[in-house]
Amino acid sequence: MSLTGYEVEVERRGSAGLTTEEMTLNMGPQHPSTHGVLRFVVKADGEVMIEAIPDVGYLHRSIEKIAEKVGYHGFMPYTDRVDYIAAMFCNQGWGMVCERLAGIEVPKRGEYCRVIAAEFNRIASHLLSVGTMVLDIGAATPFFHAFRERERINDLLEELCGARLTYNYMRIGGVAWDLPPGFAEKSLAFLDQFEPLLDEFNDLITLNKLYIERVADVAVISAEEAINYNLVGPNLRGSGVKYDVRCDLAYSVYPELEFDVPVGCGEEGTVGDCFDRYIVRIREIKESVKILRQCFKQMPDGPVIAKVPRKFKPPAGDAYVRVESARGDMGWYAVSDGTEFPYRCRIRTGSFSGISIVDKVSRGLMLADLVAVIASLDIVAPEIDR
């Protein structure tokens, strides 16, 4: 019988006259290393975990219901808050689902602007993810180096759209503003300076024997398990499954861009361990840098947004759109009933599946490994609860 955390069952086991109890610990909503407001009820036998049951809902803000009240245009800022670390993808998802409902086509330059913003955000999100993962393992310095780079990206995106975290940059039909003058030069300068620093980051922590000992062979998720549990994004690719929405269900201008999809291959341990998920993210940062350089070279001129009426009334129907967010395949589903307010909006996020596998994968691991598992699955609480 599983616990929701309100009842506490104490099992006493006795052998050879010695009774031992399991300890029920609460890795509570306030904890330095659960990424966001999450709660785990951990049953542990000393240091070894027997169960780690997640308790979600601390960050539920009824965002999907709010969509029915504010309308299609007005919902765009709310999508930022669905996953505030990779907000551009949420913007893009909502924009795409509205465009599909109404049959709007985004101009080419608008699509390129979207991809540039999205890939910068992917780099920023991955930097945060690997930075906090190594911080949870104990290394403080690489965390600061990752955040220093993320600050530079935040500065660039602030120049682009005025905000550092919740961008609200995209609109239905394109993006809000064109790239400011000088943005391309500054971005290329940043990318030129950023790539060697990534190698330095790897020297410092990725190839560090102590770090590898902590994350290799920990929480191995096989490809079959990953598919069964609905994992997406770097979690899925870390288990060896080569699936990326940008390539397999091509959308936007990704078919015109050349990039690889890194897949975990068990180089330091088994395929699908924490190290694979981590190294897939590091490699994806490099791929995003490649994509960005191509975008700046290939961008055509033209308008950045299509003509969309102020009172946006798509015909009745529904649409489902998938975006490759930093955390994986993010699904956006909207049902329209012909009015200017959506009938239903549903968001499917990667962290929700990620947290469902934490319990399965942490049986038999030690308490210190639980932190590594949560960090390697890149679980962010706002995405789970919406």
Next chain:
Amino acid sequence: MQGFLDRLMAQGYFAGVPAEVVYAIGMVGFGLVVVLGFILTVAGVTTFVERRVWARIQSRVGPNRVGPQGILQWLADGIKLVMKEDVVPHDADPRLFRLAPYVVTMGFVATFVVIPFTGQLVIADMNVGILYLTAVTALVVVGILMAGWGSNNKWSLIGGIRSAAQIVSYEIPAGLSIFPVVLLTGTLSMQGTIQAQGWAPYHWFVFNSPFTFAAFFILFISILAEGNRTPFDLPEAETELVAGFVTEYSGVRYLMFFLVEWGNLYVIGALMTTLYLGGWQIPPVTSNAVVQNVLQFLTFFLKSYFWVLVAMWIRATLPRVRVDQLMTTCWKYLVPIAFLNLIGQAVWIVLFPDGSRLAQALMTLLGFGIIGYFFYRVVFHLRRARPQMQFSPLS
């Protein structure tokens, strides 16, 4: 200390007072001076130095507002902690919870009784000095267990148990790495060990034989682990246990725990310096007793503080090991190596009763070669360093 007091008595001070009373008052008085003047200052300043060193390693600045370059930050932190509310958790064991910080502080301060500052300034140069040091640092374990249990918090309990297991386990390789030096000198007294070394590097015990060279590194790792420093800082693993066994502590009690942690760094440095790096020995440049004492103090202090900085550097760079990896390292690797080391050193002494000049010269060259190669690599990296390592906004 005793000799100093004897000389004073011979010159006629303290006439009419029995010798034991003079000794007792002298030791207590000097102990107070050491505790208030030296330990508090050094432990306090070390907190500030650690934050600045950490920050510079992480490409940021660190505290630089309070006082010139932030040098009074530790005073500000201390005053703030003293002014905090005295919080005792509701169901915590009242006596254990309140007593734990003081047991830990006792275990730490008592080590300063045998730590020499100069040739004559030591509170009590016991003839079992090193043994006393190892024994007294084990008091810290009791205090940590009391803190972990008395907090009535499962996370603190886990932290306390981890720490107790860690400190007790790493006492073994630490002790085994101290013995090669004891074999060489035949005495357990700290001053005796220093006096058996010379001021020149090739007279230091670290370069005496390959076995003491290896024992030096094993000792450093073991007493880092005893001091709960990264990479062995699981008991206070911030990201797992909030703050481990000190989670429920605030105010003065928290101050005690952290004074002990940072002061312990200095004790680590002092132990390494005494046993292996020649302690306060200086070349015979002066015969003025005061100048000699000052130079000796500076030598000892600088050598010990160097190890404090190395410990901070390691903490900023390396991640944490897991508990089972920690235990594996100790019992499966360090203990057998330390034993073999000890036997090797004993065999070495049988083969070369007066030490082997050739081996000493070779080890000295090896030691300085390593240091030289390190500096070469530092210069190599500095040449490649890019100004982008310094963060500056793009505008």
